[in-house]
Amino acid sequence: MHDTTPLRDAYRALLDAAATVADSGPASPVPPPGEWDADRILAHVALVNAATIAAVCSVASGAVTTYDNRVAQDAWTLDRVIALAGGNAGLRDRIRSQGEALRALCGPVLSEAELDTQVPALLLSNGVVLVDRPLPLRDLLTGLAESELPGHTKQLLSLLPA
Structure with missing residues (x-):
């Protein structure tokens, strides 16, 4: 059984930050040049979530995934x-909903062997390749909880007026 507490906490922090930004005033906070606004940050997270859920489901079904x-x-x-x-x-x-689904899939469902499944991964940030090699599925989940979601939480909060 995989502990999904870090995922829960990371999703809660992100969603709290997103609500704070959304409630910050009548005008949407304007990002610095070259940065995303709140909607694009959230759309990016939704797409990352969908890709992660797809990878988890593929591994759980025995299918090959990337x-x-x-x-x-x-x-x-x-x-x-x-x-x-x-x-x-x-x-x-x-x-x-995606966070709840991911936690439900990862907690009691995935075995240690499934979490250790090597998934060919290509991860970019701002056009720079961060990862281009197989990663254990558990590392994708850990990266989501410890890096991806907290990074976008900070990015959202940076949109708030000083």
């Missing part, structure tokens, strides 16, 4: 996800 986060950085795809989710509130609901 993990590639490039689509989660594509401007057209981000805008489409924002529109399909119905904006900020819909994105937050989607992320909340």
Whole structure:
């Protein structure tokens, strides 16, 4: 059984930050040049979540899988996800549900062998390759809880007025 407490805490912090930013005033906070606004950050997280859920489900079903986060950085795809989710509130609901689903799948369902399954991974950030090698599925989950979600939580909070 995989402890999903770090995932729960990371999702809670991200969603709290997203709500704080959304409630910060009538005008959406404007990001610094070259940075994403809150909706694009949330759309990116929703796409990363979807890719992670897909990888977990593939491993659990015995299928071969890969993990590639490039689509989660594509401007057209981000805008489409924002529109399909119905904006900020819909994105937050989607992320909340995805977090619950991921925790349900990972906690009691995955065996240690499944968590150790090597998943070919390509992870980019701002066009820079961070990872281009197989990673154990557990490392993808740990990275989501310890790096990806907290990083985007900080990114959201940086949008608040000083």
